[in-house]
Amino acid sequence: MELLFSSLLLFLLGPIASIARGGDRIPNPSGFWDRSGEFSARSLLQDHKPQELEALADGYMSNSELEKAIEEFGKRCAHISRVYSIGKxxxxxxxxxxxxxxxxxxxEAEPAFKFIGNVHGxxxxxxxxxxxxxxxxxxxYMKDSLATLIIKNVHLHILPTMNPDGFALRRRGNANNVDLNRDFPDQFFPINDVVDLRQPETRAVMSWIKGQHFTASASLHGGALVANYPWDGSGDSRYPIYGGMQDWNYIHGGCLELTLEISDDKWPKADELPILFEYNRMSMLNLVAxxxxxxxxxxxxxxxNGHPLPASVMIKGIDYKINASGSSGDYHRILAPSGSYEVTVSMPGYRAKTTPTFLQQYAISLDFILDPDGDDAHRRTPLDGCDCNCLGILRRAHGGVYLAVFVILLFLYFLLKRKAVFRFLKRRHSSSHRRVSVV
Structure with a gap:
């Protein structure tokens, strides 16, 4: 079982289409329309009767028990956690x-990872x-090196259940009997773009992904042993999943998501759950780390002006870009180790920069300072980003002497500002084991 997760990094270099399990629940998995001509890809056939599964759920937490467990965790571990809601x-x-x-x-300028469980009820x-x-x-925390590394260097977000209603009903779909992993907008399936058909659980997760700056993700499923990664669908309809969460996540959230089926049995006995956790614990931890x-x-x-930029980051040979965060200007790119890469950073109004780098077994830090391009530099004034009331001073200045003094002071201000960026980068990297470069 641990080999399942430990081999996942081999897949992270770029999107490769693969067949995902679970498509058999779609009424007509070979097409988009049923015989009557009505759209039915999101709706499900009747699952097993709930009473047949009730005995299997014995020993599992109910939704109210899960909510209580989350709240108790938040209180007990408040020093390293917070609990929040993304919707209902x-x-x-x-x-x-x-x-x-x-x-x-x-x-913080740290990568963020999310786990999502119980997509299917x-x-x-x-x-x-x-x-x-x-x-x-x-x-x-502070006892185990891997736990400490994750807590200090990653923001980990855990959504234990995306489909609590489906769990309560003991069926795959939600309360409206919709498969949430077929409910996301799809690049090859435009009918999924109809906003009015979107389920509230799907909308909540989409808003969550747009609001956070996730680097990677994993959703945990059951009923097979499978690791699936983008792309789920294709333009010629050869693959079974359209409207899946991971493709939308990758395209619109800049987050590489893996769909992981981690148990052959959808409802293993409750006393087997601690064993399953031990089988998967190190793999889950290493995936986050x-x-x-x-x-x-x-x-x-x-x-x-020294401000962080939400610039785009491209790797030559990988036809996909990620964006730095708007608040901190930080970016995090998952790449296969022991390889040479050419990194390009660009943003409208600034001159792009490209640099080659070699990634060994450990992470490297590669910071960029972008200069305004020629046209934008003419449009910008040296007053942009000035915290003082520079315009007022300029308007009140009389004579060449005042203007000259003002220009000198302004030049010194931006010179110190730029040096402050380099001092910040130097301090940030002084305590890091990563190889550091500033471009």
Whole structure:
């Protein structure tokens, strides 16, 4: 089982189409329309009768018990966590998230990872394992090196259940009997773009992804042993999943998501759950830790005023870009180790920069300082970004002497500002084991 997760980094270089399990629940998996001509890809056939599964759920947490477990975790581990809601299900159950970090809720230049469980209501193993994972991290912070590395260097977000209503009904779909993993907008399936058909759980997750700056993600499913990654669909309809969460996540959230089926049995006996957790614990931890231990990380600043920039980052040979965050200018790119890469950073109004780099077994820091391009430099005034009332001073200045003094002071201001950026980068990297470059 651990080999399943430990081999995942081999897939992270770029999107490759693969066949995903679970498509058999779609009424007509070979096409988009049923015989009557009505759209039916999101709707489901009748699942097994709930009473047949009730005995299988014995020993699993109910939704109210799960909510209580999350709230108790938040109180017990408040020093490294916060609990927040991203919305509600059809039946009004809160979709609660646990964030785990040494500075939860703070905006830091660190990668963020998310786990999502129970996307399908009749696949409950993920929700149980994610609560066990959160408690293990809390119990082992400052005791175990891997737990400490994750908490200090990654913002981990855990949504134990995306489909609490489906779990309560013991069926795959939500309360409206819609498969949430077929409900996202799809690049090859435009009918999924109809906003009015979107389920509240799907809308909540989409808003969550847009609001956070996730680097990578994993959703936990059950009923097979599969690791699936973008792309789910294709233009010629050869593959079974359209409207899946991971493709939308990758395209619109800049986040590489893996869909992981981690148990052959959808409803293993409850006393087997701790065993399943131990089988998967190190793999789940290493998957999160890989964000900090490998890849290219950095921040992007403007030479004009020292402000962080939400610039785009492209790797030559990979036809996909990620964006730095708007608040901190930080970016995090997952790449296969032991390889040479050409990194290009660009943003409208600034001159792009490109630099080659070699990624070994450990992460490297690669920071960029972008200069305004020629046209934009003429449009900009040296007053942009000045915290003082520079325009008022200029208007009140009389004579060449005052103007000359003002220009000199302004030049010194921006010179110090730029030096401050370099001093910041030097301080930031002085305590890091990463190889550092500033471009």
């Amino acid at each position: 299900s059809v039946k009004g159950f809160p979709l609660l998230v646990i964030e785990i970090s040494d500075k939860p809720g703070k905006d 009749d696949e409950p193993v993920g929700r149980e394992l994610l609560i066990l994972l959160a408690n293990w991290l809390c119990n082992n 890989s964000l900090a231990k490998t890849g290219i990380h950095g921040r992007i600043f403007s030479s004009h």
